[in-house]
Amino acid sequence: MNPQRLSCDILIVGSGPAGLAAARAASRSDLSIVLLDDNPRPGGQIWRNGPGVALPGIARDALQVLEHPRLRYLPGTRVVAGASANALLLENAEQALLVQYQSLILCCGARELLLPFPGWTLPGVTGAGALQALLKNGLAMAGERVVIAGSGPLLLASAATARQAGARVEAVLEQAPLAALATFAAGLWRWPAKLGQAAGLATTAYRYNVHVLEALGEDRLEAVRIQQGEQVREIPCERLACGFGLVPNITLASHLGCQLQANAIAVDRYQATSLTQVYAAGECTGVGGSELARVEGEIAGLAASGQTQEAMALIQRRAHWQAFAERVSETFALQPALLRLARPDTLLCRCEDVPYAAVAGEAGWSEAKLHSRCGMGACQGRVCATAAQALFGWAAPTPRAPLVPARIETLLMESSTPGVK
CATH class of the missing domain: 1.10.10 (Arc Repressor Mutant, subunit A)
Incomplete structure (x- = not known):
């Protein structure tokens, strides 16, 4: 049994802010585009749609590219393996697909960094981003007591989502020290949109220089033990969401043989990787937020579709948001104590x-x-x-096919398809 075969000029993996921006930029040409994502709905984590979710205007505008006549959107579709002759072997709920492309744009996003600590496997303990995803997909949390801990701006965003769902946010615990946060806040005037965003997410439950020690409970979470300065105390709660930052999702890029730099995909000024006609944009090239992801995606889409002059015009805007990403990385670097929990x-x-x-x-x-x-x-x-x-400090493992659990018939197709790695 052979997989369904598709061909396109540009194949984009990932339909978050970077992938949608790449598709929109590439759609200004007359080239054919295939956009795929392993999630059932587009938007990535930050624009994740679901029951009762009101997407911002910028997300609704970005999603309009899915209606473009020369774009084919493949939701709920996972990459199983790379193939030679510029092709990827894919799988969805119904079938396997072999997609051949002229150019490939990787917009694979990032994953949450989850660090082990006593009790972290108790029911009721999740990642901070995972909590957001659960709530956007309809998880009922009205009246539940929630503690959100870890590091970075995602904590405040998760707290806001929890409050909107009717949860009682008992504490937002940031591990970074006050001096680092004060320096970061003092420089936010350079990014007015972020300054306004921070003001809108501010909460009296926010604490600095605090981290989780242990999640407590028998059959499920009952409380969390924390270290606040020299003091150790416990906070009763039904939910604990810990976000220790994000790490670029480099699985597919590494599998294909792209050069990496600092655990992210290495790219040039056009977002091109070390492989010919393979580009990358967004968090997989380095975690930097949705604004940076969008401009990187636009540059990649323009470059992949031959619009290099238009891509060059965006270099300065990208540098502006790269500077913000660097400040975030410096401010919210994890303290050594979190690696010894x-x-x-x-x-x-x-x-x-x-x-x-x-x-x-x-x-x-x-x-x-x-x-x-x-x-x-x-x-x-x-x-x-x-x-x-x-x-x-171990090196990242080199992924081998299949990259995800796949059906037997798909794996048989992989072994029988000439050139599949």
Whole structure:
């Protein structure tokens, strides 16, 4: 059985702000475009649609590109493997697809960094971004007590989403010290939109120089133990959302052989990667927020469609938002104490029940997998491998096909398709 075969001039992986901006820019040409995403709805994490979600105007404008007559949108579609001759093997709920392209734009976004600490696997404990996604998909939380902890602007955004859902936000706990936050706030005048955004998300529940020590409870979360300066105290709650930052999603880029730099996809001024006619934009090239993702996506879409002069005109705007991204990275860098929260019996790999002590002495990720089955469960290391890189300084593993769990018939197609890696 052969997969359905499609061809296009430009294939874009990811329909978040970067992918939509790339599609919109490329659509100004007469080229054919295929835009795919593994989520059932477009918009990425920041513009995730769902029951009762009111998207901002900028998101609604961006989504209009999906109606372009020369664009084909493939939601709920995952990349299984790369193929030679400029092709990707894909899978959705119904079938496998082999898409051949002239140019490829990777807008794969980022993943949450989840660091293990005692009790982090209790029901009721999630990532900060995961909490937002659950709420936007209709999770009922009215009246529940919520603590949001970790580092970065995502904490305030998650708190706002929780409040809108009727939750009681007991505390927003930022690990960064006051001096770093004050310096950051003093420089926000350079980005007026961000200054207004910060003012709109401000809450009296916000605390600085505080971090989680342990989630407490028997069958589910009952309270969280925190370190606030020299004081240790407990906060009763039904939900704990921890966001320790984001890491670029480089899985597909690494699989294809793109050059990496500082755990992100390396790109030039046109957002071109080290591979011919392969571009990348957004968080997968370095975490920087939706504004930077959009301008990078636009540059990539213009460059991939031959509109290089128009792309050059956006270089200064990109530099403006890259400067903001650098300030965020410096301000919210994780304190060393957060990398020492796990106890020997704290699970690192939740899928295979592998404790921290079972992998802490290994030389790298491959040895950890061989000796403990770490990363061999349902999530295929998306959580524990990222955590292990932060905790132990291990190099990112090189992904091999299949990149995601796939149906037997799709894997048979992979093995029978000439040139598939």
